[in-house]
Amino acid sequence: MSKEISKFLSLVLRHDPGKAGISLDSNGWTSIATLVAGVQKAGFPEFDRATLDAVVENNEKKRFTISEDGNMIRAAQGHSAEVDLALQPSTPPDILYHGTAFAKLASIREHGLVPGKRQQVHLSNDYETAVKVGSRHGRPIVLVVDAPRMAAEGIVFFQADNGVWLTDAVPADYLSTDQA
Incomplete structure (x- = not known):
């Protein structure tokens, strides 16, 4: 139960x-x-x-x-309900990952990562977690996020209580993968 x-x-x-x-x-x-x-x-x-x-x-x-x-x-995170977690901006690690389904890759390359029904995009600091997340949606693919460049260019990151990294969106030019 x-x-x-x-x-x-x-x-x-x-x-x-x-x-x-x-x-x-x-x-x-x-x-x-x-x-x-x-x-x-x-x-x-x-x-x-x-x-x-x-x-x-x-x-x-x-x-x-x-x-x-x-x-x-x-x-800790993942809300579609309108809330403000009152998290403080945080400096992200050098590499963050986003796991998704391979079938979504073309759209992501065009639009970047957007929160969809949630308030923010979820990123992880370890590859294995990203693979698990991507596997829930089909054949997984892991995208590598250039978090330091995003932060240097003024995009704000937050870290939820459970360690998940959050940001409002990830433009496509900050994403890469060695799987596609």
Whole structure:
């Protein structure tokens, strides 16, 4: 059940809080007590704080962040719901990667990376993660992002609580691959 709960939490904390009868504040936070009650009413009557803590702790992608006081929770990144994570600009590493499906390569070469339904483009600092992400969408291809040049030219990067790098878009001329 924890995988099902994790997916539901991702849905309500990133995209559709109304599915659990909750709301997110401007920074994406909601009360854990309210979330637990909402998830129970949404069809998971056995969901409780201990289950939530286990899902947060064991989530491989570290998708959720609990506030320092332990009373609030939010998704670390990946929102389509309008929130401001209030992340500070960060200097990116020398290389960032983006995994996608090979079938999307022509469009990416024309338009660059755009956030689609999400608020920002997601990038990783390791190749293996990018391969996994790309594999979810078909035959994977990993794009290499020239992050230092982007930053030097004024494009801002942020790092989410779970280590994912975020930016508003990646123009095509900052992308390369040795796979195409």
